[in-house]
Amino acid sequence: MATDLDRTMIYSRNAFGPGEPETVCVEHFEGAPLSYMTAAAVVRLKELAAAAAVLPTTTRTIEQFRRIELPGAPWPYAVTSNGGNILVDGAPDPSWRAAIDAAVRAGGASLAEVGAALRSRVDDSWVLKYREADGLFCYLVVDPAGVPDDFLAEWDQWCRERGWSASRQGRKIYTMPQAVCKSRAVAEVRTRLRAAGDLEPDAPTLAAGDGALDAEMLAAADHAIRPRHGELEELGWDHPGLTVTTATGIRAGLEILDWFTAALAARLPALARGAVAEPAG
Template structure:
């Protein structure tokens, strides 16, 4: 089973290409604009991987944002969106998973209303461009990185932690997330279901890829994993036994990641 993050791992905006102008395929449109791409080589690799393994896209995107993406190998029997808040089974949200998760968040964490109000009180228009709520689960802030005050993220995370939340930055977005809402939890639930249904061999390995802090637990708990040489984990020099780092950064890292999956699978 292969669990892979999407943005800046498999798919890339033009701003995230890095020092490259490769031949690409657009895989996402918004309001008629092309916004996400894969290299031509990566689309072929992803198609081959989808035929050879149980591939599970895993993303912090909301359901609506995920459904805009058109990837080779789709449709997916399972996908994970909203940072693990939603498990999609044949494109439909699993209500039992979400209900159980909501109950845990209510029991262990401050409310979304309280956290959003506190965050709103801490920001202003000099650096905060947008404040959004995602799937009634978490909030994210789009910021001007050049104007983001020093220490803002660390101070906000310090406020969040005792209340059962965390804060992390991915590009221009600062995510504020309840601790139980975790990609890793959802991925392991999907794996359990597939094993119980006989859709995976009992000895099959879990492989994973991702570039951000919200991917770290998923990488750490996989049997083998890979991360690109860019993103939040690279900036913090995050490493873990069994996690490979690509040689390339930018969009060409996706080809290395998919090659890695195909090689381990082989």
């Protein structure tokens, strides 16, 4: 089970949506609360992590991921940096990162080249921050109202000619090498779990995510779910077998976990009776 985090599992207050559910803070930044889950979702994620192979999968950097007190830890594996890093027992896997770096070099432009081209196209009237993430990709934090109408499409076209792509998620515009993607890292972790005997050979891959950077991971999964909010919702993104939540905002996180639980219980009826089962997918 591979799940995106921000606006899929965890939510800032601005992303809560309607109502006031009971919540638990799962991330602090500079001493202030930042990200939350519903209290029910906290319980459900702990149950799933005890019974199945759950894989946190995020575009966050390693440092940003480590800020989260995600229920169900410690995680044998986690995917950060949009697939550019795989954490094994919390530590970056150097062999995976070396392979990613080689693929990026072979695929086209360097981060330095892309970053310079991006900075030459923007200005402070609508860009609040420019950031580079784990030496892999870059992103802008923007004022959404000020972004020129044609900027993203033109920038994405420039990037695709050089082995990169651009997408927008909320207040961030990501510029990503095409070699860096969540689906490849998820497939690698699945291979390792099967080789170690920690995952049944026929266990399906389930995935959840809300943004354009999650689309390839959702499409590659055997079964996938996305919330009824976020970038994919705005794009009207669909795929055969895709489930879309009924809920929006933070309540969608619990609905996604309920969907994961139902899928697991269908394979492991003991889970539905409250028993903890062996890892199975």
